[in-house]
Amino acid sequence: MTKDEMRAAILEAKAEKQMTWEQIAREVGCSPVFVTSACLGENSMTDEQAGKLTGTLGLGKEVAQALMRCPVRARQGEALMTDPVIYRAFKEVGMVYGETFKELVHEKFGDGIMSAIDFTMDVEKVEDPKGDRVKIVMNGKFLPYKRW
Amino acid sequence: MTKDEMRAAILEAKAEKQMTWEQIAREVGCSPVFVTSACLGENSMTDEQAGKLTGTLGLGKEVAQALMRCPVRARQGEALMTDPVIYRAFKEVGMVYGETFKELVHEKFGDGIMSAIDFTMDVEKVEDPKGDRVKIVMNGKFLPYKRW
Amino acid sequence: MTKDEMRAAILEAKAEKQMTWEQIAREVGCSPVFVTSACLGENSMTDEQAGKLTGTLGLGKEVAQALMRCPVRARQGEALMTDPVIYRAFKEVGMVYGETFKELVHEKFGDGIMSAIDFTMDVEKVEDPKGDRVKIVMNGKFLPYKRW
Amino acid sequence: MTKDEMRAAILEAKAEKQMTWEQIAREVGCSPVFVTSACLGENSMTDEQAGKLTGTLGLGKEVAQALMRCPVRARQGEALMTDPVIYRAFKEVGMVYGETFKELVHEKFGDGIMSAIDFTMDVEKVEDPKGDRVKIVMNGKFLPYKRW
Amino acid sequence: MTKDEMRAAILEAKAEKQMTWEQIAREVGCSPVFVTSACLGENSMTDEQAGKLTGTLGLGKEVAQALMRCPVRARQGEALMTDPVIYRAFKEVGMVYGETFKELVHEKFGDGIMSAIDFTMDVEKVEDPKGDRVKIVMNGKFLPYKRW
Amino acid sequence: MTKDEMRAAILEAKAEKQMTWEQIAREVGCSPVFVTSACLGENSMTDEQAGKLTGTLGLGKEVAQALMRCPVRARQGEALMTDPVIYRAFKEVGMVYGETFKELVHEKFGDGIMSAIDFTMDVEKVEDPKGDRVKIVMNGKFLPYKRW
Amino acid sequence: MTKDEMRAAILEAKAEKQMTWEQIAREVGCSPVFVTSACLGENSMTDEQAGKLTGTLGLGKEVAQALMRCPVRARQGEALMTDPVIYRAFKEVGMVYGETFKELVHEKFGDGIMSAIDFTMDVEKVEDPKGDRVKIVMNGKFLPYKRW
Amino acid sequence: MTKDEMRAAILEAKAEKQMTWEQIAREVGCSPVFVTSACLGENSMTDEQAGKLTGTLGLGKEVAQALMRCPVRARQGEALMTDPVIYRAFKEVGMVYGETFKELVHEKFGDGIMSAIDFTMDVEKVEDPKGDRVKIVMNGKFLPYKRW
Amino acid sequence: MTKDEMRAAILEAKAEKQMTWEQIAREVGCSPVFVTSACLGENSMTDEQAGKLTGTLGLGKEVAQALMRCPVRARQGEALMTDPVIYRAFKEVGMVYGETFKELVHEKFGDGIMSAIDFTMDVEKVEDPKGDRVKIVMNGKFLPYKRW
Amino acid sequence: MTKDEMRAAILEAKAEKQMTWEQIAREVGCSPVFVTSACLGENSMTDEQAGKLTGTLGLGKEVAQALMRCPVRARQGEALMTDPVIYRAFKEVGMVYGETFKELVHEKFGDGIMSAIDFTMDVEKVEDPKGDRVKIVMNGKFLPYKRW
Structure with missing residues (x-):
């Protein structure tokens, strides 16, 4: 699963569950900026963080693995x-x-x-x-x- | 007096008086970021602020007038x-x-x-x-x- | 539904109904520039505006939701x-x-x-x-x- | 006299006489936007307009001639x-x-x-x-x- | 039908009929440069011109409608x-x-x-x-x- | 004498003599576009052409030599x-x-x-x-x- | 058949037949640089050259026609x-x-x-x-x- | 002496002596392309080459030293x-x-x-x-x- | 098989076998930087190296052939x-x-x-x-x- | 004294004394890469380092002060x-x-x-x-x- 597919899966689940980034951050136990950036594909999570996030949003293991992978940052450049x-x-x-x-x-x-x-x-x-x-x-x- | 000449005059006087931007800001009564940006030519000052700044640094009226003029901001672009x-x-x-x-x-x-x-x-x-x-x-x- | 899909759906319905932007704006109760920019994906609508627009053009709920979402503006850059x-x-x-x-x-x-x-x-x-x-x-x- | 020299001469005279672009426009008999753009070097004036402008600001014939010359427009590009x-x-x-x-x-x-x-x-x-x-x-x- | 689809349809029909732009222009009753540019998607035609062109090349109504639509010109930039x-x-x-x-x-x-x-x-x-x-x-x- | 100095000398003499490019071209015996481009520094002249041009405008030998030199064309790029x-x-x-x-x-x-x-x-x-x-x-x- | 499809077809046939550009050039009767550039889509061939090339590589008529068409050169720019x-x-x-x-x-x-x-x-x-x-x-x- | 000053000195001496690059190359004992590029500031010379070149053109020691210095190549970029x-x-x-x-x-x-x-x-x-x-x-x- | 397909196949096999680049390099008998760059498509391998690599990762002959082909380097530019x-x-x-x-x-x-x-x-x-x-x-x- | 003036002064003194960067580094007691980069204006020195460097090259106090100032790095960009x-x-x-x-x-x-x-x-x-x-x-x- 690529970072792009991971991102799409998370945004879809977030919309369905009608959760805010603030709420997701509270569940994962970290800051909203960090959680958002990891979900958009600009940061990587620990095993534990990825587990909590996919648990909260009801997403599978490949999403967790994609979250843990080192990203290519600043992918969209300017x-x-x-x-x-x-x-x-x-x-x-x-x-x-x-x-x-x-x-x-x-x-x-x-x-x-x-x-x-x-x-x-x-x-x-x-x-x-x-x-x-x-x-x-x-x-x-x-x-x-x-x-x- | 252009903004570039104003900037050079202020930086020279600041070096001679060995003042920090923090000290200058205290004298002028505003924040260090604002004072620094105005002296570098990226913001404009009120009459009163410009008077205090030139008083503190021992600079003339043309410097004060240059400080009050609306700047071309982001002059150096990227x-x-x-x-x-x-x-x-x-x-x-x-x-x-x-x-x-x-x-x-x-x-x-x-x-x-x-x-x-x-x-x-x-x-x-x-x-x-x-x-x-x-x-x-x-x-x-x-x-x-x-x-x- | 992405903003691009929303835009395509609106332009198609507009062509079928042979309505102008002026007419659509009158139905929605706002200015033609605003309506056009929202339909092209450069502005977002209120719940009420989006409802009137999709009602006028006979479009579904996902179009209304896409219209209400905050857009990435200036998407085409230069x-x-x-x-x-x-x-x-x-x-x-x-x-x-x-x-x-x-x-x-x-x-x-x-x-x-x-x-x-x-x-x-x-x-x-x-x-x-x-x-x-x-x-x-x-x-x-x-x-x-x-x-x- | 180049357009750049003309521009500098006008801005200096304007500052000394403490006139606004609105006042200068009234003297010349045209719109403030047009007068300003011509003085900045982005439009050309008729013989009569250039004469009135230099008369109002107490400037010489070379300034009037420079104002009448066709400019290289958009000189500063982006x-x-x-x-x-x-x-x-x-x-x-x-x-x-x-x-x-x-x-x-x-x-x-x-x-x-x-x-x-x-x-x-x-x-x-x-x-x-x-x-x-x-x-x-x-x-x-x-x-x-x-x-x- | 987009301008790109229109362009492809015309170029294909032109190749099949082995007609030159000069011949097509004569049929449509306008200049070769104009006809070519409209078919490539850089100009729009009148109702009558579009009708003659599609008649000559044996193309359908959607091609005519696409020809009449205002184009985004200079689409390929530099x-x-x-x-x-x-x-x-x-x-x-x-x-x-x-x-x-x-x-x-x-x-x-x-x-x-x-x-x-x-x-x-x-x-x-x-x-x-x-x-x-x-x-x-x-x-x-x-x-x-x-x-x- | 550089091409830039040559150009300045010609434009000054042309203004003083109040000659048009058309008139200068007639004197030199070539087309106005060619003469203008050579004087602006984008083409080179033959010995004879350069002699006629400097004769007409009352300019010296160095101008003629600069006119005959191969130019760096398209010097101003975009x-x-x-x-x-x-x-x-x-x-x-x-x-x-x-x-x-x-x-x-x-x-x-x-x-x-x-x-x-x-x-x-x-x-x-x-x-x-x-x-x-x-x-x-x-x-x-x-x-x-x-x-x- | 586009130039891109033509290029892909030729490169595939060349690999299958394990021929070098030198060998192909000899068969076609022209220089290796010319043959290579035409096959990559940067030059056009005569009827005869295209026939020999497709004959040698066992390719069809559409490939020959694509080889004869005037290319958009320097397609990949910088x-x-x-x-x-x-x-x-x-x-x-x-x-x-x-x-x-x-x-x-x-x-x-x-x-x-x-x-x-x-x-x-x-x-x-x-x-x-x-x-x-x-x-x-x-x-x-x-x-x-x-x-x- | 900078490479720019060196270049200007050589071009001036070359014009005065009315020598071609071919003639200079023969005197220095190397190829015309190499000599020209070194004189324009894009290559460096050995002690011996620099000595012959300045001898031929009647130039001083600083020119020879500048010729021997490693240049910043491709200085003008695109x-x-x-x-x-x-x-x-x-x-x-x-x-x-x-x-x-x-x-x-x-x-x-x-x-x-x-x-x-x-x-x-x-x-x-x-x-x-x-x-x-x-x-x-x-x-x-x-x-x-x-x-x- | 293109270099992109080869790269994807190798990265997938590497993930499945949970091997590091260091381990792969040891198997192939060359440096980790060289192996990684060849697998990403920026270098080419010898017949022997490609054979060992595909053997280690359980990949087929087309992958080996793609690894041996000369790459377009610096494909992603800046x-x-x-x-x-x-x-x-x-x-x-x-x-x-x-x-x-x-x-x-x-x-x-x-x-x-x-x-x-x-x-x-x-x-x-x-x-x-x-x-x-x-x-x-x-x-x-x-x-x-x-x-x- | 600007960083540009400092750089010019150091390069001149270095040439006169015929010292290498290696020798200068040894005198200053730091690495050749660091010394060179500071002298070219891309790093700053401590008081002690600047004193040793100017002592070694026989340069004045303003050079030392310029060496200690924080530089604008990467000044020449690309x-x-x-x-x-x-x-x-x-x-x-x-x-x-x-x-x-x-x-x-x-x-x-x-x-x-x-x-x-x-x-x-x-x-x-x-x-x-x-x-x-x-x-x-x-x-x-x-x-x-x-x-x-």
Whole structure:
């Protein structure tokens, strides 16, 4: 079973069971961002996580195995970047604030980067009378450049 | 005075006074991300903010006027995206988690986007015995798509 | 049912019933631009709108559900920009008058943008003895850049 | 005098006289969009218009001659399309609503296009208690495809 | 019936009847360039033209209807530009003589363009003892830029 | 003297003498398209042609020598293709009619191409009460593909 | 039968008969480079050549007809240029020695080009004790630029 | 002295002395293609070759040193590929005959490539009553892929 | 059997037999990098190697023949470069250290390159209490540029 | 002093002192790859390293300060990838062996990547009677993907 077939099977089961990603995450015992990304084919799960997920959604063993396999990440490259939801948060914010981010990382930590591997991300809804707000929290280990 | 000349003048004065962006932000009374982005030429300041900033750094009126002018944002386009600091946080995270972000925004809010205009961003250092961590918080107003 | 299948089903029913987008819009109770974009897969409808549309065209429940789903917008990216109708109105006008538009928005409103989300668009025919004219009206909320 | 030098001279004089594009347009007797685009180097003026403009801003004959010369239009190509003001109104709206626009032009007029040459554009501020709005009106002659 | 299916049906019938585009054009009563482009899916025909064409080639009503539909033009974008026949005549000639063409149009007509819509094109064989020659004649209405 | 310096010198002298390309072509004894392209740096002249041209415009020997040198053609690549005058006549016509042109060349001549080297081009003004027209005539030797 | 189907049929028959391109070329009576390129779909054959080729390989009439049809050349564009065999000989050699080639063609022949149409190419094996060598010979008619 | 300055100095001296690349090559004792490419900045010379070349052209020691330095090859990337002389011989021939070349190399030699490093190239003029011809001979060592 | 079908057959058999690439390499008697690349379709095997591999995995003769055929290498071009594993090791390291590598090759060897054909690569796991490390060893023959 | 000025100063001093990167590395007490990359502007040095380097080369304090500043890495993006030395080792090897590398990293380590930050690289000369060889050793920490 390919990652694409796995993804289709999960999205279909999720729609039939009318579960949200939040609910699925609670069942699996991990964060909604992580669960969603693994189901879409951009992360891999442990044996236990894959078992809980397929149990919750009533899916078979091949789905669990596909979830555990290492994915080809960023498979769609730049193609999804034209969707306004994704464009704003990553491409535009990156072009407008990327250099600023670099300045502040170097000021606070020295020469190095924020890991995108030892990394977590959360997406929250902040209620606000003037209009609710989307909050993204990214948290990655600082990795200093080695001098050898 | 162009935005490029303004930027050069501020970076020079900042180096001479040996001030950090954090210190400058405190003097101006706003966030380090905002101050840095305005000084790099990607945001505009109010009259008052520009006055405080040039006062703090001992810079002239033309710098203040340049800071208040509306910038051409994202002036460098994709060119800075090859730097590893910027690549990881925006381009790679966007390609790996962009579709996940879209799923969760729609699940929590319905059809719409996170604004990149009514938007704030913060960069923090989270101390951790296993290695300090970089934390980015983005916070943007949810804008629902109009149906007319 | 995918958005592509939904689109094909609607275009087929529309051709069979020989209805125009204007007529369909009147039945649904919304603007022709909005109805067309939702049927082509670039906007989502409310429960009520989707019900009226499928009722008018004699289509089933899966079409209504597909219409209500959040779309991946701008799915074709730059590919359709070579068609002369689309090239002229958006790509060429954007390249020739984009900087002018930016100047005038900043002169009239200050530092900010015209929303493409809280946004409406209309296309009208203006009869003229020297040759009829196409009139596009775009209307988007002004969003000022936040300073924080 | 090149178009670039002309543009710089006009922007400098405009800043010194503290005139808006609206005021300049009134003096020249034409629309703000047209005047701005000609001054930025994307349109050419008649002898009379160029004379009024340079008279109003106290500029010399070479500026008037440069204004009358046929420009290389769209000189910056796609480069300015990353600025959020320009991106939203032309690139994103074109990708999201371009196919819709094409459908409606063909429904109302038959096989042809909206001219971008026999074309006018206006940008207006619409006051609104829920937040002011930017209104763009484009008006171009319909040109039917010749069959020969 | 899509434009692609229409195109395939016409090319098959043309091969079976062993007719040239010149012969088909004579039957339909229009120019060979126009007929060919409509059959390849880049132009639309009138009711009468489509009827004659399908009559001549013994094709059905759906082909006629597909011929009358407004096409998505330039559907293959730059992809065919690598074929040497097309590369020479349009891409290379455009890069070598494009600026020259612009100079002469402005010298003879003022600020404006040659329409590609109110436009005809012919391709002829000019016999020559030193080697036959290909002659392309393009003829498009001059459209002056509006000043408003 | 580089081709760029040569070009600037010729355009300056042409403006001072207020001569058109048509007039210059008559003096040199060749076609306006050829003269213009050589002066813009896209073709080379014979000794005699270069002498007549520099004589007519009162320019020195280095200009003549630069005119005789083999140019790097198509130096601006695709960059000028965004100008509407050049876009319409070459890029858009090439994308819409390129495949049609290929069909007709093969029908009339067999497998081969129209030369862009043994090639002439003319640009004419065709007066027309419904609006003057631009006529482009391209004439290139047919080159059959060798089979060896 | 499309060129792709023709190509597949020939490659299959060639493998079954265990013939080399050299052997096939000898049977057809033309050069190996020409035969190979025609079979891959990048050149067209005469009636006689196509007959001999299909005779040799025991293929039917539709294959012969497909071989005689004018191909869309360079169909794969730049896609094959990443294969090291093709990259070295054409893309890298072109980037490293292209300007040198241009200098020497102009020195020996004046302003013009080497035809890629009235053109032959041969590939030979040159035995050498220090390691065998690949020899490519290209031979194209010099075409002088017309001045008109 | 940079490679660009070296190149300019050599081209100027060559023009003053009115020497051809063939003559220079004879003085240096190597092939015209090699000499030209080294002078244009795409190859490096031995001490002896550089000495002879600067001696012949009356140039100083810094030119010799620059000639001996390892160059950044292919410095202009794809930019020169639009010039028709270079386009035909490398880009178009590569796209049309690249796959053919690969077939024949593998047929004659097995799995490997033609080196572009242990490589020579010659450009010759072949006189022909039907029009002179350009002959390019490339000769590169066959390198078999290692299996380890 | 195409290389794609061969690849799929091998990956399926490998999964069923639960063998690692290391184990397969040991059976075939060659390096894991070489075996993996041949099975993925980027290298070709000898008769003997292909026989051992298909014997080990219980696959048929067509798989062996496909393994022996010369592949189109780099078939996916830049597409896989977005995956973080591949991006880091080749694209980013190449952009950050490429110029450094060039400096050191020239310092140690003179003007030439490291072959990617007479080339081996190994990937090893280096255990380390602070975190295991990935070690890549590339070893390619130095090829000096020929001067002729 | 910018990184570009720093680089130029170091390369000039290095040439004058006729030191190799190996010798400089020994003086500074670190690896040749690291020293070279820092001097070219792609890494930053500690205070001590920068002091030793400028001491060895007789350069001033501003050079040391520039060496200590965090660089914009990968500043030239893909531009240098056309040079054959860099192309072979990173772009071609990455396209041919990238997927293989990914397979083996996952087989040996699980889901994660090789760090390009906690990373060292060495370039060595391996003498060999059949021709010396270039050996590259890359060594990066394995970073497992976090599941959260």
